[in-house]
Amino acid sequence: MESLQPASKSNSLFQVYLRLRPPQAGAAAADRFLNVEPPAADAPSQAPTHIQLNPPNDRRRAIEKFCFTQVFEEDASQLDVFQCTNIVPLVEGVLAPHGGEGTDALLATLGVTGSGKSHTILGSRSQRGLTQLTLDVLYRSIGQNMVDCSPSTSLEASIAASDASEAKVYTASTFLDSVYADAPRPSSYSSRAPTPMLGEYPAAGATPQATSRRLLNKPTGFPQQPDISGVHVSSDNGSQYTVLVSMYEVYNDRIFDLLTPPIKSATTKEYRRRPLLFKSTELSPDRKTVAGLRKIICSNVNEALLVLEAGLHERRVAGTGSNSVSSRSHGFVCIEVKKRTAHSAASWSGNVLTIVDLAGSERARDAKTAGATLAEAGKINESLMYLGQCLQMQSDVGSSNKPNMVPFRQCKLTELLFSNSFPSTSMLQSSQFGQSARRNAQKAVMIVTADPHGDFNATSQILRYSALAREITVPRIPSVTQTILGSAQADSQQTLPSLPTYLPAVSSATSARQIDDRTVHTQRPVLASEKSVFTKEPETRSFSTYEKSLSDDRATVEIAVDEIARMSEEIEYLRASLEAETEKCREAESHLVSMADRMMDQEQDIREECAIEFEQRLAVEMSRWKASLELEKERGVEHWDRKVEVMERLQNREGENSWVGIDRCDHEDKENVLVENLEEENGRLRHEIAVLKRELAGRSPVKRRPLRERDDLPMASPGTKTTTSAGHSATGKLSDNTGDSILRKMERLRMSDDDADTIMGRPSTRPSGASTRSIASNTSPKKIRKLSPRKWDVALDDDDLF
Numbered sequence: 024m025e026s027l028q029p030a031s032k033s034n035s036l037f038q039v040y041l042r043l044r045p046p047q048a049g050a051a052a053a054d055r056f057l058n059v060e061p062p063a064a065d066a067p068s069q070a071p072t073h074i075q076l077n078p079p080n081d082r083r084r085a086i087e088k089f090c091f092t093q094v095f096e097e098d099a100s101q102l103d104v105f106q107c108t109n110i111v112p113l114v115e116g117v118l119a120p121h122g123g124e125g126t127d128a129l130l131a132t133l134g135v136t137g138s139g140k141s142h143t144i145l146g147s148r149s150q151r152g153l154t155q156l157t158l159d160v161l162y163r164s165i166g167q168n169m170v171d172c173s174p175s176t177s178l179e180a181s182i183a184a185s186d187a188s189e190a191k192v193y194t195a196s197t198f199l200d201s202v203y204a205d206a207p208r209p210s211s212y213s214s215r216a217p218t219p220m221l222g223e224y225p226a227a228g229a230t231p232q233a234t235s236r237r238l239l240n241k242p243t244g245f246p247q248q249p250d251i252s253g254v255h256v257s258s259d260n261g262s263q264y265t266v267l268v269s270m271y272e273v274y275n276d277r278i279f280d281l282l283t284p285p286i287k288s289a290t291t292k293e294y295r296r297r298p299l300l301f302k303s304t305e306l307s308p309d310r311k312t313v314a315g316l317r318k319i320i321c322s323n324v325n326e327a328l329l330v331l332e333a334g335l336h337e338r339r340v341a342g343t344g345s346n347s348v349s350s351r352s353h354g355f356v357c358i359e360v361k362k363r364t365a366h367s368a369a370s371w372s373g374n375v376l377t378i379v380d381l382a383g384s385e386r387a388r389d390a391k392t393a394g395a396t397l398a399e400a401g402k403i404n405e406s407l408m409y410l411g412q413c414l415q416m417q418s419d420v421g422s423s424n425k426p427n428m429v430p431f432r433q434c435k436l437t438e439l440l441f442s443n444s445f446p447s448t449s450m451l452q453s454s455q456f457g458q459s460a461r462r463n464a465q466k467a468v469m470i471v472t473a474d475p476h477g478d479f480n481a482t483s484q485i486l487r488y489s490a491l492a493r494e495i496t497v498p499r500i501p502s503v504t505q506t507i508l509g510s511a512q513a514d515s516q517q518t519l520p521s522l523p524t525y526l527p528a529v530s531s532a533t534s535a536r537q538i539d540d541r542t543v544h545t546q547r548p549v550l551a552s553e554k555s556v557f558t559k560e561p562e563t564r565s566f567s568t569y570e571k572s573l574s575d576d577r578a579t580v581e582i583a584v585d586e587i588a589r590m591s592e593e594i595e596y597l598r599a600s601l602e603a604e605t606e607k608c609r610e611a612e613s614h615l616v617s618m619a620d621r622m623m624d625q626e627q628d629i630r631e632e633c634a635i636e637f638e639q640r641l642a643v644e645m646s647r648w649k650a651s652l653e654l655e656k657e658r659g660v661e662h663w664d665r666k667v668e669v670m671e672r673l674q675n676r677e678g679e680n681s682w683v684g685i686d687r688c689d690h691e692d693k694e695n696v697l698v699e700n701l702e703e704e705n706g707r708l709r710h711e712i713a714v715l716k717r718e719l720a721g722r723s724p725v726k727r728r729p730l731r732e733r734d735d736l737p738m739a740s741p742g743t744k745t746t747t748s749a750g751h752s753a754t755g756k757l758s759d760n761t762g763d764s765i766l767r768k769m770e771r772l773r774m775s776d777d778d779a780d781t782i783m784g785r786p787s788t789r790p791s792g793a794s795t796r797s798i799a800s801n802t803s804p805k806k807i808r809k810l811s812p813r814k815w816d817v818a819l820d821d822d823d824l825f
């Protein structure tokens with residue numbers, strides 16, 4: 024046992040203690056698979072530190088030994104555990120009594136479901152747990168240095184201003200008034216809610232905060248045992264202290280505040296909590312915090328216990344086959360000790376003591392879980408598996424070369440537990456340049472609980488990754504080997520009484536390995552004593568011939584034994600591999616179940632969010648649409664009003680003066696058109712006259728009928744109004760009366776003949792006194808016919824009419 028020692032303390036993030044719970048009623052002593060080894064005589068402490076795990080009913084499985092900081096046996100009390108687990112130094116580190124930064128602290132329990140984690144951390148009806156004991160010693164240590172928390176002071180504001188986690192800070196009186204009913208609870212005390220809380224909150228309530236939350240009955244008193252009034256830690260007398268309590272749980276890998284009441288969903292009508300983020304904030308860029316928590320300023324231990332009670336009431340628990348009140352989430356209680364220089368308005372700084380009650384790993388078969396509880400179990404097992412990986416690798420962290428080897432970012436639980444134990448990359452870089460100093464690493468205590476009569480596989484798995492050191496002893500395989508050797512021995516004893524009789528003590532080459540080599544269970548074990556077992560020289564016998572045959576037999580047996588040992592070893596290795604693979608498979612299955620559940624949860628959340636957003640947008644769009652419709656209506660009315668107005672104005676103006684201008688313009692336009700038409704007509708007539716002249720010249724006098732009688736020339740209709748004034752016939756009728764106008768022109772030509780006669784001294788053929796106008800208008804066609812030959816002759820003779 025001396026060889027199994029824990030790794031150097033400086034390399035471990037946790038001190039790991041093991042606590043065994045008393046047997047449950049009906050547990051048989053024969054079922055006990057775990058034994059505590061008595062401490063070695065020369066050990067520094069007489070407290071046990073080693074246990075041995077004996078596989079029940081399976082002689083082929085290895086015997087495992089584990090080493091812890093200390094092992095508490097079944098009869099250990101709450102006080103024993105409190106005093107021996109170094110919790111007092113944790114409180115001292117948080118209080119920083121000698122000035123300086125102080126250190127954060129973490130106290131956690133880990134174990135299979137029903138093994139006593141909650142009992143250890145939170146106590147029972149009669150016994151206080153480590154949380155209550157820690158609060159007791161903390162408040163008594165601060166004593167008079169606690170700052171006045173009366174409502175008149177601006178304590179909440181000053182704390183909220185210096186808080187890096189965007190917390191909502193309340194005084195205990197404000198918070199407790201909203202949680203507890205005035206009447207004290209008459210019946211029994213219990214810190215655990217019996218069933219999950221969702222959907223159980225009546226809507227009717229007194230205060231706004233309590234509308235979605237059932238008011239609790241205030242406990243009349245808390246257990247006072249064990250008494251630790253003798254335990255005291257000093258605090259910094261030059262400082263003022265205040266203590267903030269906050270609580271949250273990690274459920275299905277999401278963080279929920281236990282001190283904030285759930286909100287009723289608009290769509291599902293269920294009461295739900297909003298998950299919180301674990302992130303770096305503006306005031307804490309290099310350190311992650313759970314953002315948006317409710318933090319309650321508790322000025323005395325009683326207030327802190329009432330807040331704790333209220334938070335525990337909200338935590339998800341359920342009855343399973345393994346535990347009637349089983350935690351379904353990892354519960355976190357944060358006791359934040361804030362400190363500032365006495366009588367100054369300096370900002371608050373401080374440290375946190377985080378107490379964690381982890382949910383227990385469980386096998387669905389044993390826990391008889393189904394549905395949501397089974398999915399929860401899958402999630403719990405998955406997070407514990409990641410925690411196990413982190414614990415196995417924690418020893419590597421001591422070496423500064425591998426700061427990021429611990430895979431703590433795989434789930435919320437390990438992130439919350441480990442992320443502030445390691446410097447972030449940005450912090451490392453900045454500290455390399457001397458920009459910021461790394462905070463003191465947190466001190467951590469892990470209490471592993473185990474039931475020696477419980478589930479062997481689950482317990483051995485937890486012990487494997489939590490123990491500080493582990494040793495495996497591969498069991499002897501007597502069935503085949505002993506049979507062969509036994510028969511050989513029996514044969515030889517007849518003739519060779521002193522044939523060696525001992526068997527190889529097969530042990531693992533990995534025995535006595537320390538925590539640094541935790542992968543031992545996945546490595547192939549080697550027979551340490553394989554080579555040395557059969558190296559002894561057999562005794563020399565007198566019967567030489569018989570001796571020869573015997574030595575042949577012995578050689579054969581040796582080879583056989585060797586082979587058997589090798590095969591046994593191989594089988595053992597394969598069995599271990601199979602076990603590991605089976606375990607992996609089981610973990611993968613539970614992971615799958617939990618992922619499916621998570622997806623459903625997320626889908627539900629997204630649906631809800633979408634529905635809410637859709638409703639909000641719809642409402643906004645509706646109101647916008649209504650507003651724009653109203654506006655359009657108003658605009659339409661205005662538009663038509665304006666149109667009517669314009670029309671009215673136009674009508675008035677037109678009535679007054681517009682008609683005069685329009686008439687004048689019309690008149691001018693008409694005159695212009697008339698002139699143009701006349702010019703055009705004039706040109707055309709000239710052309711026609713020329714044509715007619717040529718035609719007349721080519722005709723015989725007989726055929727020269729008056730133009731008016733000719734069919735080939737268009738004549739004016741009888742009703743056509745004519746006038747002799749050249750170019751002054753009515754507009755538009757000139758073209759229709761072409762023949763008429765030609766006739767008139769011909770008459771004018773005749774007049775020209777007369778004039779010419781006059782000029783040339785020939786006697787005029789026209790009656791005297793008759794004017795051109797009268798001829799044109801009054802002369803009958805017959806008269807014209809009589810005159811025309813001479814006229815045409817003259818005209819032709821003269822040949823110069825124009």
Ligand SMILES: Nc1ncnc2c1ncn2[C@@H]1O[C@H](COP(=O)(O)OP(=O)(O)OP(=O)(O)O)[C@@H](O)[C@H]1O
Nearest residue numbers: 044045136137138139140141142346349350382383
């Ligand atoms: N050391 C102990 N002494 C007396 N009773 C104990 C002890 N440890 C556990 N028990 C009892 O065992 C039962 C289960 O314990 P507990 O609820 O603490 O288990 P747990 O590990 O927290 O389980 P889970 O992970 O399911 O929440 C409780 O009734 C508790 O009182």
